[in-house]
Amino acid sequence: MPPSMKLCVCLLHLATISAVASAGNFYNDFDITWGDRRAQILSGGQGLTLSLDKVSGSGFQSKNEYLFGRIDMQIKLVEGNSAGTVTAYYLSSQGPTHDEIDFEFLGNLSGNPYTLHTNVFSQGKGNREQQFHLWFDPTKAFHTYSIVWNARRIIFSVDNIPIRVFNNLESIGVPFPSNQPMRLYSSLWDADDWATMGGRVKTDWTKAPFTASFRNFNADACVVSSGSRSCTSKSTNGLQTSAWQEQSLDASGRNRLRWVQQKYMIYNYCSDSKRFPQGLPPECKRSKFL
Numbered sequence: 001m002p003p004s005m006k007l008c009v010c011l012l013h014l015a016t017i018s019a020v021a022s023a024g025n026f027y028n029d030f031d032i033t034w035g036d037r038r039a040q041i042l043s044g045g046q047g048l049t050l051s052l053d054k055v056s057g058s059g060f061q062s063k064n065e066y067l068f069g070r071i072d073m074q075i076k077l078v079e080g081n082s083a084g085t086v087t088a089y090y091l092s093s094q095g096p097t098h099d100e101i102d103f104e105f106l107g108n109l110s111g112n113p114y115t116l117h118t119n120v121f122s123q124g125k126g127n128r129e130q131q132f133h134l135w136f137d138p139t140k141a142f143h144t145y146s147i148v149w150n151a152r153r154i155i156f157s158v159d160n161i162p163i164r165v166f167n168n169l170e171s172i173g174v175p176f177p178s179n180q181p182m183r184l185y186s187s188l189w190d191a192d193d194w195a196t197m198g199g200r201v202k203t204d205w206t207k208a209p210f211t212a213s214f215r216n217f218n219a220d221a222c223v224v225s226s227g228s229r230s231c232t233s234k235s236t237n238g239l240q241t242s243a244w245q246e247q248s249l250d251a252s253g254r255n256r257l258r259w260v261q262q263k264y265m266i267y268n269y270c271s272d273s274k275r276f277p278q279g280l281p282p283e284c285k286r287s288k289f290l
Contacts, residue, residue, distance in 0.1 A: 024217030030060045034187075038209070050188040051209040052078075052085060059088075059187030062219075066091065067181045068150050069221020070244035074142040075105075076213040077114060082107025082139075084192030084203030087212045089145060091182040097124040099177035101154055103145055105138070106195045107210075114138055115266065118156055120166045122175035128281070130164050131267040132260065142215060148244045151178060155247065162249060162257045163264075167286065174283045181224040188212050220244060 024030075025045035032039040035058020038051040050058045071091065078085055085107035092100040100121035105114050113133040120128045136143065148155040154177070156164040168176040188210065192203040220242050249257060261268075269275065270284035 024219065026060075026214075026217065029064070029217060029219075030062055030184075032058070032060045034059050047213065047215040049211050049213050050087070050186065051211045052188045052190060053208040053210075054205045057187060057189035059185065059189075061186075062184040064219070064221075065181035065183050065224040066149075066219065066221040067179075067224050068245070069219060070149075070242070070247075071147045071184055071221065072144055072216070072218040073146075073184075073186075073214055074144050074216040075138070076140075076142045077105050077138045078107055078188070078210045078212050079139040081110045081204050081207050082114070082210060083109050083196040083201045084190055085188065085210050086191045086195050087186070087188050089184075089186045091147060091149070091184055092121075093177075093180035093182045095124075099123070099180045099182060100126070101147055101149060101156075101177065101182070103147075103156070106191075108196055109201060116158075116163075118164055120154060120177070122177050125175060127269065128166070128283075129267060129269050130265060132163055132264045133266055134158065135260075135264060142213070144216070148247050149177070150245050150247060152246075153248065155249070161260060162253050163260045165249065165257065167283070169283050169286060172282050172286075174281070184219075186214065 026041045026048045027045035030041075030048070032041070035050070035056055038053070038056060038058035039060055040049050040051075042048065048060065050060070052058065073089060075087070075089065077087055087105040087107075088102070090100060090102040090104070092098060098121060100119070102117070102119040102121075104117040104119075106117055108114055116132045116134060118130050118132075119126050144157075144159050146155075146157040146160070148157070152168050154166040155162050166176075168178070170176050170178070190203055192201070193199045221244075270280055273280065
């Protein structure tokens with residue numbers, strides 16, 4: 001390939017996309033969207049906290065929309081008795097046929113593990129849940145939760161350890177998020193009707209306010225803005241395009257994925273034949289390690 005330029009044209013409805021690597025500042029990158037003063041930006045934009053009390057939770061969203069990229073956020077979850085609470089961190093478009101890529105952290109009684117709930121929506125359809133326990137206490141320190149989203153696959157990672165891969169199988173009729181720009185959202189809210197033990201354990205409001213903390217947001221991604229229908233991403237003087245654009249799992253990554261899924265996965269829709277009596281979804285018949 002000539003070292004002068006590498007050109008990638010991505011068609012998109014009514015949008016111009018530029019590939020950027022952004023080490024985040026919460027003032028610059030996010031808007032607090034609800035919760036009044038329960039959401040606070042700290043340390044000159046280097047950190048953010050969300051709080052939940054009996055009156056309200058809180059949330060924020062990115063100023064930018066993305067179409068493919070790698071998104072990283074360090075999060076420290078609600079400590080102690082977090083039963084009934086949900087800390088959500090996800091990419092989503094809007095509308096009845098929206099796309100969405102979800103991390104949701106379901107709280108639990110003190111001493112019991114969080115449940116990490118993941119899901120992928122495409123064209124308004126989800127029902128692709130996988131759930132995990134973590135191999136550490138996510139309330140004692142910050143940990144990095146990452147989404148790699150490219151035209152071939154979505155990779156969910158925790159501290160750079162892949163926990164889930166959702167491959168693009170549009171060739172066999174499986175919808176894949178590929179043309180709707182998405183914003184990054186996060187929120188802390190009360191879901192005690194379902195979040196902990198199916199809703200049997202309720203939120204203990206004597207422990208409020210509940211607080212989750214965020215820092216070190218990074219987006220190496222295609223940013224969408226109003227304009228024309230095409231985007232260009234250039235690489236000059238031998239500079240390579242971002243690794244996420246072609247990222248897959250190597251042998252080490254596949255081994256780590258197997259380790260997580262064998263030891264820490266607690267629910268997989270692809271194993272739930274009772275839920276799908278007419279047959280499992282077609283993607284479940286393909287290897288998740290490709």
